[in-house]
Amino acid sequence: MTAEASVDTGRIVLLTASHRVAPGLLSWPAWQALRSADRVCCADEAHPQLPYLREAGVTVEPGVPGAEELVAVCAGGRTVVVVTSGAGESPLTDGLARLAGSGRVAMPGLELLPGSYDLPGARLLDLVEVMDRIRRECPWSSRQTHRGLAKYGIEEAYELVEAIEDGDRTELREELGDVLLQVVFHARIAEEDAGEPFSVDDVAATIVEKLIHRHPHVFGDEKAETPEEVKAHWLRTKAIEKQRESVTDGVPLGQPGLALAAKLASRVRTAGLDVAVPAGEDVGYELLALAVAAEAVGTDPEAALRAAARAYRDAVRAAEGLGGRAAGG
Template identity: 40%
Template sequence: MTVSTDAPRSPEPSSDIARLVEIMAWLRTPGKGCPWDLEQSFETIAPYTIEEAYEVADAITRGDFSELKDELGDLLLQVVFHARMAEERGLFAFPDVVRAITEKLIRRHPHVFGSARDLPPDAVKALWGEIKREEKRQKAEARAKAGLPPLAEGGVLSGIPAALPGLTRALKLQDKAGQVGFDWNNVDSVLDKIVEEANEIVAARRAGEGTSAIAGEIGDLLFAVVNLARHLDIDPEAALRATNAKFERRFGVIEDRLAAAGRKPAEASLDEMDALWNEAKAAERAAKQAG
């Protein structure tokens, strides 16, 4: 892909990915581009990349597909931005990113593009793991041939990014441990663990333990709840986002009802707000049943 860095006076929008790559190149061209874009680096852009991914997830949770279109564009821009900075360093370019992911998709789906056809979901998941292990082995061989030192060998739980949200990282840690047999046998055992962890919080408070100790117990409880979600095939991060949205929606009803009476939440009692909360909850249930 040949990228021009000579920006026209009024570049036109386009559905061609090449145009997006060109615009990013223009923005990063010294003396011609955007001062803010020019001073960015991988490190400064990374937080925006994470933020945009969350905004995509938020649009999906809200069912706002017009917003989803825009948020996906913002996330795509992050990919193009990182690729442009890499190209400037002579590392790789956007076409290399596209080629890498297309190669990976074809390689990891032999049940679609190869001879391993008609596999059930569990067999597909097992095959995926085998392919990833083979990829890791090939990368190690390539590094050895290039005279590069081997990557540090990690344990079962290695390779899970520390920057992941806490719930998501807990889910991945548990999943990896479960793959080698370190797991609860059934959902009831996980529920018992949740009760145990909740009781430990109660005991810690009664014993007058400090904030740090209680925080540790709360972390254990959250970890156990994530484990319950995993055993029930529920994404804990998505579940919490949905509950956050529900809380915002119902509290908004409280604010609206109080505002209609010329009042604010700070001017209402807890009992009043609790009653309005229950009304909002009942209205949602009735609407759901009617739908």
């Protein structure tokens, strides 16, 4: 082995940390690298990790040396940790890549060390942050109200259903985002209410509490082996929570007619009530009877009618000499 080959060229560690995780909450390998490094540096003097590193006794030098200087610093087996701040390190990494490609310099080892990772759902924090800024700075968004946005909630829900029925995975992902936006937007508006403000965290806390309470077979001691038993648990806990007088209480009457009829029929059947379907000569009663019959055999009459309507649309387009999907869905 030659003397040149035996030289320890050292190590450069690029330490990353998620901005969605509280500063100072770093992994044990990250803390080990920081404490054992010969030098720690950071280009961003306002980096949120710096106060916590200094509190832990880690000396952080302001600024990051250029590529050639950094390679020279590492010579002799030294380790330099660079606390990264996103795109700010691209000149450094580009410079290191050029040096390595030149073949002129014995390069130190280069390691990318994640100091913290995003947990599932972490990108929701980005959505909340973006929505907060839009609410403050956008002339249109800053003037919106719950009532004014209501129609968009309905539209987005229908577009989501259409994406599901079309089986379009790309469209499904986008429409789920649009529905989620409505939730975050309304929650952001609710924060400004003078009388009863609440935030998106309150919204999330409410649904978490509800889900836990209505799933005692998951979070409690009760047992449920079948979907029917799960539904029975759900209905029992819901009835206790709401303390409703009628099984029809809580059914939104403003929903589409077939869906409304099916929902009422489902409530009646689940409650074990013997209620005759009203009869009449109006076409509405015929539709009601069809919806009740469909629900009884597990068919969603609203979805069934949409499927039939799409077939009708395709027939119309065929008669017009057209093909494929109609513009605008």
